Each structure stands twice: as structure tokens, then as C-alpha cells.
Amino acid sequence: MYLNNLNPSVKALTILGLVVALALLFDPVTPALFTLCTIAVTFLFGDFRRKYYLFYLIPFTIFAIGMLWTTIAFADAPKNPAETIGLIWWEVPREDVLVALSLSFRVLAFATMSLLFIFTTNMVEFLLSLMQQLRLPPKLAYGIMAGYRFLPMLTTEFRQIRAAHRVRGMGRESRWKRYRRFAVPLLAGAIRKAERTAVAMESKGFTGTRERTFYRNIRVRKKDWLFPAGMGAIFLLLILLSLRFDYFSWYQGQL
Amino acid sequence: MKNWKLKEIVVMSVLSVVFAVVYLAFLPVGKVLTGFFGPIGYDLIFGIWFIVSIIAAYIIRKPGAAFLSETIAATVEVLLGNAAGPMLLISGMIQGLGAESAFAMTGYRRYNLGTLMFSGMMAAVFSFVWGYFQSGYAALAGGYVLLMFVTRLVSGVILAGVAGKALSDALAKTGVLSGFALGKEKRKKHAA
Amino acid sequence: MNVQNLSLQYDDMDAPILQNVTFSLGEKECVLLLGASGSGKSTLSRCLTGIYPKELEGTMEGEVTFEGKPVKDAATGTMSRRVGTVFQDPETQFCMLTVEDEVAFGLENICVPSEKMEKRVETALEEVGLLHKKEAAVISLSGGEKQKLALACILAMEPPVIVLDEPTANLDPVATDEFVSLLRSLKELKNITIFVIEHDLDPWIDITDRVLMLGRNGSLFYDGPLQQGVDRYARSLYEEGIAVPGAVRVAMESGRTAPPYPLTARGLAPGLSAPLKAPPHRENGPSLMQASGISYKSIFSNVNVTISEGSFTAITGPNGSGKTTLCRLLAGIDPVSSGRITRPFPDKDWFQHAGYVFQNPEHQFLTDSVWEELAYSGAEDEKIEELLEWCGLTDRKEFHPFTLSQGEKRRLSVATMLVKNQEILFLDEPTFGQDAKSTSRLMNLLEEKHRAGTTIVMITHDMDLVDRYATRVVVMKDRKIGFTGDPDELWNEDLAAFQLKEPFRVRTNRLIKGDMYVPQ
Known part of the structure; x- marks a missing residue:
């Protein structure tokens, strides 16, 4: 599928660019429409387990709704308190609702864009691309890769430690002390393993210099530019629409 | 990156991975607190989200440790599915820069409790300024915003600075840090 | 490969971990270094591969040379083409997610051209019998498979010397036997020198050409053929933390056999008149x-x-x-x-x-x-x-x-x-x-x-x-x-x-x- 084969650096930079551009705007409609477009693009051009996508999107939506409510509840005094909207049984200033909606949809737009990236990108290819296209030092890239590999190992370790502590009869102490008792064996084990991994990498001739060849060469092809062009076009179209229907506004450290 | 040893990079990255998970685990805690106290709920525990900067910098003691560790942690958080998405990456980098700035100001020479507390404070300052513009704190009442700021400062100093140092020192006692700057310093003190 | 008067002390220890160690490795030889845990075996392997003195927090004297040239003068990363290492812990010697990427990692480091890599990756995996797992995730492998993968990574880089640092310590007995017999067939097939570091000699008896014994004080106390070494030191091996082969232990306990001791059950059996007794009392309560x-x-x-x-x-x-x-x-x-x-x-x-x-x-x-x-x-x-x-x-x-x-x-x-x-x-x-x-x-x-x-x-x-x-x-x-x-x-x-x-x-x-x- 197109999104999965897209050059990861191009994909990441496009998304980052769009996020910055979206952050400059402040109205409820543009991010809402953009969210829908992003989801559509993800589903049309991405190959992934559809069920998991929803599984991830739901908490994001809850988060956005939570944000909506807190922003309204703790809002600054509005400029036009007279204009209100009835939210079921609660009268709130119109202005506050608009601000809250803008913030919440922006969060959703960011979230769907990051999901687009996460669901269609292979972590290893991303790091390889960062090295090959964006000149990330290999020492850092492979160091991160080695660290990332620890993730599943750490989960098992964590469970082991929890069970082991239960046998020792933990639980009489304050929460902070318990955290510390957990953290020390977990981190100590991880650090020792990290050191061993580094030694193993060096013994395979890894020096961290840029002089190396690659088993997988990640390139930027012509069709990769379709993604920034297409997403940029959607974004501009939405801005034109917002200008046309007059709800466009810049973000001014709201409000 | 030249004067970094590979083992320092791998250890930094492992610390970032561990704390990325911790950071994610504290999000719901923040949400619960927000439910009780409003947006300030997050500020109460905000210091947690700076802790890897302080730990990595205190253990490794090389320019860039605070910034890079926080950035990697944020990246891993995004990959694991944090709700804030790419914005979090930028927040992470800014927090990291804040923490890093404190170490830069001391010329990367002093790593005592004061510096670490200062570093937690700077991370709080940077992150608050960023949050002010990015998350629309300006929409909230002025006095409330000030209270949020002070809370976050205190949280950064205590939860990142003081707790970060305590945790690193406890780790140093296990002997696993003997190949790193912190472990070597302890050994010198011990010998003297 | 030559080691001359090697002594080494870590900064955080009171006594040197290696003292005046001298030995040499010949071409196509399989040498077994025996010593207790903590006797400096792994330290020695790090000296051979040139990780020390570069990464050492301590002092090192003496010299390690490879084909006449001092190892410490070799440019960073070049030693890996001459000496490859398989480590003890199967979990911590990899940095990539899939099997093929892991084998390729070493080749990338020594700048093998991209188009030649696939062939070398496949050959190495074939040699250890993991070709069918080429695209598998490293994490899905069993401990024994992981150690074979570690070996494949080294074989792909084609170094003349392979150091194995307790490669089977974390494997079960069946996987251990499999790993050792894999090494035996590779040894016959390829032109490699094998240096095994171990505390347990039993699985390695057949494949060893020569043994070195490292004492708890960090100095070598024996360098020569296995049989003589066992005959001479059978009684002190246990004190040095080295596992005495089962056959030797029984032969000594039975008291009837003087050196030379049999090393295996096969060698022991003919000398015994009666079967070995089962341990007594095997009752179980309610x-x-x-x-x-x-x-x-x-x-x-x-x-x-x-x-x-x-x-x-x-x-x-x-x-x-x-x-x-x-x-x-x-x-x-x-x-x-x-x-x-x-x-x-x-x-x-x-x-x-x-x-x-x-x-x-x-x-x-x-x-x-x-x-x-x-x-x-x-x-x-x-x-x-x-x-x-x-x-x-x-x-x-x-x-x-x-x-x-x-x-x-x-x-x-x-x-x-x-x-x-x-x-x-x-x-x-x-x-x-x-x-x-x-x-x-x-x-x-x-x-x-x-x-x-x-x-x-x-x-x-x-x-x-x-x-x-x-x-x-x-x-x-x-x-x-x-x-x-x-x-x-x-x-x-x-x-x-x-x-x-x-x-x-x-x-x-x-x-x-x-x-x-x-x-x-």
C-alpha cells in the first residue's frame, strides 16, 4: 500500500509540517474537517489492522472530549457573556464553547496524523531513513534501536519483579517507597544489559562512524512527493473553504 | 556525538524507553487529578515528565544527555500511542531543552542537588511557556494560570530534581553505574 | 594469536584480575579456557578482541598480538574482522529486530557492499541451520536459536578466530549438546580457530585440542592437552570452581583408578566391576x-x-x-x-x-x-x-x-x-x-x-x-x-x-x- 511504502522521513516531515501549520490556526471547523480527511487517507492508502486503529482512536477521542469539558469549565471571563449556548441543561458563553471546540478538534487532528504515521511505518525503516536521508548519526540511531528492543524484555521483568515482591510481603509502605523498590532492580538490570549490548555491538565492528553500507537502502522516489503534495493540497483547500465561509482565524495565544 | 561512548548512548536510550512507559502510566493519574482540581491537576505531577532528563544527565554527564533522553522518551511515547501525537514530540524537546539549559549554565561541571533542582525548574519554565501558547492556557483565568505555574515549578523541583537524584543515587549503590560518570564520582569519594 | 605477560586490574577492585597470563593460539586450533565465575575469563576475552584497553577502567600490562601486530594498535572496529565473539547472555547481544537485519548489521559495519550482503547473510544462516528463520523476529527465537544466531553473525564476518564466552551457560542440556555439535561440524568444515571460555568442561571434551586453566588468583596454572591437565589437577579443579567431569569424579571416589582418569562414561565403564549405586532413601510422605x-x-x-x-x-x-x-x-x-x-x-x-x-x-x-x-x-x-x-x-x-x-x-x-x-x-x-x-x-x-x-x-x-x-x-x-x-x-x-x-x-x-x- 502507498502509505506503507512511503519514505518514512518524507512522511514524518510532512506530518510535522502540517502539525505546525494547524497549530497556527484557530477555528473549530478546519481541524474537524482535516481530521476526517486524515482518517480517510489513512484508510484508503494504508495497510493495517482496522480494528486496532479504532482501539487507539477511542482513547484519543475521550481525551479530546475531556479537554472540551475542562476548557469550558475553567474558562477565563468571556468578552461577550450575553451570547450563550445551551448544552443540555447548562448555559455557557458561546465564545467559550468555540474555543473549547477548536482546542479539542486540534487535538484530534494531531492524534489522527500521528496514528497515520504509527500505523503505516516500520520502526526500523524509519531509523534507517533518518540515517540515510536526514543524516542522523548512526551511533545514536543504533543506540536507540538497541534500547527500543528492550521494551518487551522490560515488561516481562516488571511482571517478575512485581510477583517477586509480593512473595516478600510488600505493601506495608508508602507508594513512593514502593516505586523506588520497583525501580531500582528494574533499572539496574536494564543498565547492565544495555552495557552488555553495547559491548556486543562493538565486537561486531560497530564504531558509530558514518562510513557504513546498508542492507536495506531507503531512497526517496518521485512518487514519495505525492504525499506532501496531496496533504498540502487538502490543507490549502480547507483554508480556502474557511476563508470563503468566513470562519478562518489565526491562533493568537487564545483568546 | 563524537565523545559519547556507545554504552552511554544505549543506556540513555534504555532509560528513555523505561521512562516513556512510566510517563504513559502517569497520564491517567494526571487525568484523575484533573478531574478533581481542573487543569492544575497535571501541574501537580508535571515534574514526573522531566525526570529522565535529570537522571540521564546526572548519570552520564555529557552535553546533550538531558535533551536527547527527553526527546527519545517522547518519541517512544508517540510510537506507543500517546494521545498528543507529534505535538508531544515538540513538547518533549522543549522540556528537554529546558532541563539541558540548566546544565549548560553551570558549564556541565556541577551536578549537585542544587543544579538538579534548578534543572527541574528550568524544564518547568520552558514547558509552561510552551504550554501557554500551545494549549491555550491564556483562555483560563489569570490568577489560576499563575497558580498553575507555581505548582509546576515546585513539581519540577521536587519530582524531577530531588526524586531523580534520589533514584540515581540508589542505582549507583548497586554498582551497575561503575562505568559511568556518576559511578566513578562515587568511587572517588569512597576512596578519599 | 599471542598473549604475553598480560596483567590487568580494574580501578574498583583491590587485586588484579589477571596476572602474567601468557599463551598462544595456533591456526585451526580449538582451545578451551577453564576457570571459575569471576576468575577473569570474560576480562581475558575482552583483551583478545581489543575492547580492552580502549574501554578499560583500570590498568593493563603485557601485550596481545594478532599475526605479530599488537591488538591495541588496531584501528577501532578493525579487530572485529579478525576475532569474533559469541557472548554468554542470549538476550543482550542483538540490536536489531529481525534475524536477517541482525546478521547484516555486522556486514554493514565492515562496509560490505549492499548487493553482496544478502548472499553472505543467507550462507551464514544456512551454516547454523537458521535459514528458515531468516525473516523471523529475534525475540521469537529460543535461547538455543539465539546463540546460533549470534554465531551466524560472527561467521558472516568471516574472522579467522572465534571467541566463545560461556556460550551455553544459559542453555538447557539438550540445546547445549546441539550447539557444541554444530561447532564441531563447523570446525571440520571451515578454517577457524576456536577459543572457548567455560567453567564446565563436560560438553566440550570431544572438540578440545588443548586446555588452559585459570586459577582464582588470575594466573594460568596449566596449558596443555586435556588428559594430562585433568590427571594432574583433578583434585584442585573443584577448589578452583571448575566442574570436574562426572567420569573423573566417580573414578576418584571409587579410589581404584589412578591417573590417567577416564574423561567420559565410555572410558569409565570398562574399569568398573559393579554398577554405580543409586542414592539412598527415596521416600515420600503423605x-x-x-x-x-x-x-x-x-x-x-x-x-x-x-x-x-x-x-x-x-x-x-x-x-x-x-x-x-x-x-x-x-x-x-x-x-x-x-x-x-x-x-x-x-x-x-x-x-x-x-x-x-x-x-x-x-x-x-x-x-x-x-x-x-x-x-x-x-x-x-x-x-x-x-x-x-x-x-x-x-x-x-x-x-x-x-x-x-x-x-x-x-x-x-x-x-x-x-x-x-x-x-x-x-x-x-x-x-x-x-x-x-x-x-x-x-x-x-x-x-x-x-x-x-x-x-x-x-x-x-x-x-x-x-x-x-x-x-x-x-x-x-x-x-x-x-x-x-x-x-x-x-x-x-x-x-x-x-x-x-x-x-x-x-x-x-x-x-x-x-x-x-x-x-x-
Whole structure:
């Protein structure tokens, strides 16, 4: 599928660019429409387990709704308190609702864009691309890769430690002390393993210099530019629409 | 990156991975607190989200440790599915820069409790300024915003600075840090 | 490869770890370096590969040369083309996610052109028999496969010398044999020098051309053929923490054989007039715990086990057969999904009566010193002193538990589980990865407790331990109970079907009777 084969650096930079551009705007409609477009693009051009996508999107939506409510509840005094909207049984200033909606949809737009990236990108290819296209030092890239590999190992370790502590009869102490008792064996084990991994990498001739060849060469092809062009076009179209229907506004450290 | 040893990079990255998970685990805690106290709920525990900067910098003691560790942690958080998405990456980098700035100001020479507390404070300052513009704190009442700021400062100093140092020192006692700057310093003190 | 008067001391230690070590490695030779854990074996391997003195926090004297040129002058990264290393821990020698990427990683480092890489990756994987796993995730491999992968990574880079640092310490006996025979066939096939660092000599007997023996003081005390070395030092090997081959031990105990000692069961059997005796007393008491029809998630279902009072029950079976799961369920660490376990004590204070020793003892440590560790479990000062004395840690009481040696950590974790005079003790592979001396120290402690009436349930791969200590054995196979009963009955079963190895005693006896061909 197109999104999965897209050059990861191009994909990441496009998304980052769009996020910055979206952050400059402040109205409820543009991010809402953009969210829908992003989801559509993800589903049309991405190959992934559809069920998991929803599984991830739901908490994001809850988060956005939570944000909506807190922003309204703790809002600054509005400029036009007279204009209100009835939210079921609660009268709130119109202005506050608009601000809250803008913030919440922006969060959703960011979230769907990051999901687009996460669901269609292979972590290893991303790091390889960062090295090959964006000149990330290999020492850092492979160091991160080695660290990332620890993730599943750490989960098992964590469970082991929890069970082991239960046998020792933990639980009489304050929460902070318990955290510390957990953290020390977990981190100590991880650090020792990290050191061993580094030694193993060096013994395979890894020096961290840029002089190396690659088993997988990640390139930027012509069709990769379709993604920034297409997403940029959607974004501009939405801005034109917002200008046309007059709800466009810049973000001014709201409000 | 030249004067970094590979083992320092791998250890930094492992610390970032561990704390990325911790950071994610504290999000719901923040949400619960927000439910009780409003947006300030997050500020109460905000210091947690700076802790890897302080730990990595205190253990490794090389320019860039605070910034890079926080950035990697944020990246891993995004990959694991944090709700804030790419914005979090930028927040992470800014927090990291804040923490890093404190170490830069001391010329990367002093790593005592004061510096670490200062570093937690700077991370709080940077992150608050960023949050002010990015998350629309300006929409909230002025006095409330000030209270949020002070809370976050205190949280950064205590939860990142003081707790970060305590945790690193406890780790140093296990002997696993003997190949790193912190472990070597302890050994010198011990010998003297 | 030459090592001349090598001495090395770490900054954080009082005594040098290597003293005046001198030896050489010839082309196509297979040399075995024997030494106890902590005797500086791994340090030596780091000197050979040029990691030291570059990464060393300490001082190093003497010289290591490869083909006449000093290793320390080699540019960073170039030594890896000459000496490759397979490390002990299968979990921490990889940095990539898939098998092919991992093998390619080394080739990328030495700038092999991209278009030639695939061929070399495939050849190396084929040599170790992992070609079918080329695209698999590294994490999905078993321990034995991981070590083969580590070997493939090295083979792909085609160095003339391969150093193996306790490569089988974390493998079960079957995987160990497989790994050693893989090396043997590679040795015949390829033009490589092999340098193996070990504390256990048994699996390596056939493939070794020469042995070096490293003492606890860090100096070599023997360099020469295996047979002479064993003949001369048989009596001091144990003190140096090196496992004495089973055949040598029996020959010495029987007292009838003077050097040269037989090294294998095959060599020993003809000299024996009577079969080796089984250990005495294999009684089991009445039932203490009973598990009926227990299931756990999808891991296993409908398992029935009885643990008798005062028994020494060994749980064994191949990796992944569900041994640990069973043990954890019995000990009440994980809750059963269905079925019932009847325990002699109420759940509320169950862990006052039962102890569980995890595979990694560090997981169980909670405090900053050995003393506090025991105090945390609620022991009185007198009891602590007594336990420290019992497990030989009295002079270590101020130490941080993490800074102890592997064997000491294990003994401490057993001690923390005995503070309340627990009646039942569960242990998950307590002898794994330890040298001969710490294994026998630990087993003596357990045997003592067992004789005093403690019920012991222990997971182990080591059939010699089962033969010597167990009163009852439970064999897991494919997540079911494959066998329960007396160890002596087990030896008459088809052990190969359970992926188990016969204990040394039984193997020898069969050879005496001559009723079975034993491949060695």
C-alpha cells in the first residue's frame, strides 16, 4: 500500500509540517474537517489492522472530549457573556464553547496524523531513513534501536519483579517507597544489559562512524512527493473553504 | 556525538524507553487529578515528565544527555500511542531543552542537588511557556494560570530534581553505574 | 594469536584480575579456557578482541598480538574482522529486530557492499541451520536459536578466530549438546580457530585440542592437552570452581583408578566391576498439596499434581513446556484459571509458610544491604546472624545485594525465604548459569533443609541433580504432565522423547551392562 511504502522521513516531515501549520490556526471547523480527511487517507492508502486503529482512536477521542469539558469549565471571563449556548441543561458563553471546540478538534487532528504515521511505518525503516536521508548519526540511531528492543524484555521483568515482591510481603509502605523498590532492580538490570549490548555491538565492528553500507537502502522516489503534495493540497483547500465561509482565524495565544 | 561512548548512548536510550512507559502510566493519574482540581491537576505531577532528563544527565554527564533522553522518551511515547501525537514530540524537546539549559549554565561541571533542582525548574519554565501558547492556557483565568505555574515549578523541583537524584543515587549503590560518570564520582569519594 | 605477560586490574577492585597470563593460539586450533565465575575469563576475552584497553577502567600490562601486530594498535572496529565473539547472555547481544537485519548489521559495519550482503547473510544462516528463520523476529527465537544466531553473525564476518564466552551457560542440556555439535561440524568444515571460555568442561571434551586453566588468583596454572591437565589437577579443579567431569569424579571416589582418569562414561565403564549405586532413601510422605484439574489461560489445562509432605520434588522438561507456569500456580503466585489447589495453610498468610526463589534473584531484593534484606522479612537479629552463617554470607552483611557474586545472590535469596522457617520452598532453576562450586554449596544447603523436614519443589534441567536429590519427579511435556513418579522409574522411560539427558550414573551403568549404545 502507498502509505506503507512511503519514505518514512518524507512522511514524518510532512506530518510535522502540517502539525505546525494547524497549530497556527484557530477555528473549530478546519481541524474537524482535516481530521476526517486524515482518517480517510489513512484508510484508503494504508495497510493495517482496522480494528486496532479504532482501539487507539477511542482513547484519543475521550481525551479530546475531556479537554472540551475542562476548557469550558475553567474558562477565563468571556468578552461577550450575553451570547450563550445551551448544552443540555447548562448555559455557557458561546465564545467559550468555540474555543473549547477548536482546542479539542486540534487535538484530534494531531492524534489522527500521528496514528497515520504509527500505523503505516516500520520502526526500523524509519531509523534507517533518518540515517540515510536526514543524516542522523548512526551511533545514536543504533543506540536507540538497541534500547527500543528492550521494551518487551522490560515488561516481562516488571511482571517478575512485581510477583517477586509480593512473595516478600510488600505493601506495608508508602507508594513512593514502593516505586523506588520497583525501580531500582528494574533499572539496574536494564543498565547492565544495555552495557552488555553495547559491548556486543562493538565486537561486531560497530564504531558509530558514518562510513557504513546498508542492507536495506531507503531512497526517496518521485512518487514519495505525492504525499506532501496531496496533504498540502487538502490543507490549502480547507483554508480556502474557511476563508470563503468566513470562519478562518489565526491562533493568537487564545483568546 | 563524537565523545559519547556507545554504552552511554544505549543506556540513555534504555532509560528513555523505561521512562516513556512510566510517563504513559502517569497520564491517567494526571487525568484523575484533573478531574478533581481542573487543569492544575497535571501541574501537580508535571515534574514526573522531566525526570529522565535529570537522571540521564546526572548519570552520564555529557552535553546533550538531558535533551536527547527527553526527546527519545517522547518519541517512544508517540510510537506507543500517546494521545498528543507529534505535538508531544515538540513538547518533549522543549522540556528537554529546558532541563539541558540548566546544565549548560553551570558549564556541565556541577551536578549537585542544587543544579538538579534548578534543572527541574528550568524544564518547568520552558514547558509552561510552551504550554501557554500551545494549549491555550491564556483562555483560563489569570490568577489560576499563575497558580498553575507555581505548582509546576515546585513539581519540577521536587519530582524531577530531588526524586531523580534520589533514584540515581540508589542505582549507583548497586554498582551497575561503575562505568559511568556518576559511578566513578562515587568511587572517588569512597576512596578519599 | 599471542598473549604475553598480560596483567590487568580494574580501578574498583583491590587485586588484579589477571596476572602474567601468557599463551598462544595456533591456526585451526580449538582451545578451551577453564576457570571459575569471576576468575577473569570474560576480562581475558575482552583483551583478545581489543575492547580492552580502549574501554578499560583500570590498568593493563603485557601485550596481545594478532599475526605479530599488537591488538591495541588496531584501528577501532578493525579487530572485529579478525576475532569474533559469541557472548554468554542470549538476550543482550542483538540490536536489531529481525534475524536477517541482525546478521547484516555486522556486514554493514565492515562496509560490505549492499548487493553482496544478502548472499553472505543467507550462507551464514544456512551454516547454523537458521535459514528458515531468516525473516523471523529475534525475540521469537529460543535461547538455543539465539546463540546460533549470534554465531551466524560472527561467521558472516568471516574472522579467522572465534571467541566463545560461556556460550551455553544459559542453555538447557539438550540445546547445549546441539550447539557444541554444530561447532564441531563447523570446525571440520571451515578454517577457524576456536577459543572457548567455560567453567564446565563436560560438553566440550570431544572438540578440545588443548586446555588452559585459570586459577582464582588470575594466573594460568596449566596449558596443555586435556588428559594430562585433568590427571594432574583433578583434585584442585573443584577448589578452583571448575566442574570436574562426572567420569573423573566417580573414578576418584571409587579410589581404584589412578591417573590417567577416564574423561567420559565410555572410558569409565570398562574399569568398573559393579554398577554405580543409586542414592539412598527415596521416600515420600503423605500428600501436602494437591492440584486437581488446574488450567491457566491457554497455557495448559486440566493438570493434576500432588506434592507430598517432606518430599524433594523436581519439575523438569524441555524449555517452553510449562514448568515455570506450573510452579508459579502451585506456589500461588499466579491464580489458576480453573480447577482447585488445596493448600495446607490459609491463603492469607500463605507466604509466611511458603517461599519462592525466582530465577533471577535480583528481582527479589528490596533493600540496600544483605543484612537489611533479611531484616525486611521480619527476622530478629539473632535469626539473621544464624542465617548469614548458614549461607556463608556473614562477612558480606554490609554489601549491597546487587554487588554479590551470582552464587552469593542465590544463597541470599534462599535465605530470605527461610526467615520464617517456611515449610515449603519453591525454586525456579536455582543452579542455572552457576559454576560447580556454587551449585554444590547451594544444593548442600537445600539438602540440609530437606533433611530437616522442609518440602522442596525445584525446577531444574540437570538430571544429575534429579538423580542425586529428588524423591519425586514431575516431567512436563507440551504443557501436560508427561510423567510423575520416582526418579528411578523415570530413567527407564524414553528420555529422548522428553528432551532430557540421562544422568551420568545411569549412562555409565548402561554401558557396564552393555545393553545400549550411547552416542558421545
